[in-house]
Amino acid sequence: MPESAVLGTPPSLVDTPTEPVLSVSHLSVTYPGQESGSRAVEDVSLDLHRGEIVAVVGESGSGKSTLVRSVIRLLPASADIRGTIGVVGRDGTRYDDLLALPDRTLRQVRGKVVGFVPQSTSGALNPVISIRRQFELTLRSERMSRKEIRERAIEALFDAGVRDFDLVWQAYPHELSGGLAQRVVIALAICKRPSVLLADEPTTALDPIVQADVLARLRHTVMETRSAALLITHDLGVAARYADRIVVMLHGRAVESGAVGDVVSDPRHPYTRELLASGMGRGAALLGTTEPVAGDTDEKGADR
Missing domain, CATH: 3.40.50.300 (P-loop containing nucleotide triphosphate hydrolases)
Incomplete structure (x- = not known):
């Protein structure tokens, strides 16, 4: 090898x-x-x-x-x-x-x-933790502060078309529409650039x-x-x-x-x-x- x-x-x-x-x-x-x-x-x-x-x-x-x-x-x-x-x-x-x-x-x-966006959001988002926590878990290996994680998440969610950041940031997956959930999945896939x-x-x-x-x-x-x-x-x-x-x-x-x-x-x-x-x-x-x-x-x- x-x-x-x-x-x-x-x-x-x-x-x-x-x-x-x-x-x-x-x-x-x-x-x-x-x-x-x-x-x-x-x-x-x-x-x-x-x-x-x-x-x-x-x-x-x-x-x-x-x-x-x-x-x-x-x-x-x-x-x-x-x-x-x-x-x-x-x-x-x-x-x-x-x-x-x-x-x-x-x-x-x-x-x-390599980022990955699956077909189904149900398998990509953990249903029992908030969107905020899912970004924190995704970005924890980047050694970023909570403020930096929030800033990176805002950037990724904006690029994915999320308008109301504060609402999505505190929400759980079941509280999001199908379109918003898919945007969150894309944002999670691109947030590590x-x-x-x-x-x-x-x-x-x-x-x-x-x-x-x-x-x-x-x-x-x-x-x-x-x-x-x-x-x-x-x-x-x-x-x-x-x-x-x-x-x-x-x-x-x-x-x-x-x-x-x-x-x-x-x-x-x-x-x-x-x-x-x-x-x-x-x-x-x-x-x-x-x-x-x-x-x-x-x-x-x-x-x-």
Whole structure:
């Protein structure tokens, strides 16, 4: 195992600025009981650069969530994961293979280098502690004072679109609307300022107006902080509107990838054309759709 896989390579040894911030190479994942020759993810490779969003699109069971959860090893221990996954931290520290990291080092990478936004807020927020306490627990490894934690939380929640900070800060998860809870989850994911954000269908349960605002803010955060995001979605329309590049997955394989304009306007794989023709996207017309203005929603504060 290379030393850099365990400790990280010092910034002085990092390659040119064009180096991918996330590099997935020949990733394959097999779960117990799968038929011979059948894998949840089959030989998938992709790179993610600073300032861009790459959307992974496909139907349920295509391997999207398995792919994104492999990056920070959130799969069951019984899963057989092959390949390499490299990441570069915001300070320039490079980890050549996250799959080879010991658990202690991996815990340091999670959150600080790679942030994760799950599909369901119920599994991401502890129902018995306040939002304030959840930020304190998330940021305790940063050796920050309570005042500094509050300031960092205000910044992250503002970037996620939370307007009434004091109300949310003292609330418990069950007191928040679905949209507010999802914004809090995103804020918790970005508050440690990771270089890579993994978003596993983060707006599936939200209404269209709130979904549009959350995704617009996610894109603004990526561009403003020069981070990068891997966005998992079943909706090709969402990918076309908010991503820079698209990867289309089918039966665990990446069957097509490229810039949004190329994939949407001139799809090469039959499955991509099927997605465009179905309710999972509205074709090239999406490229001319005006992006919602962040903050232009009628979402209220906490549900009472």
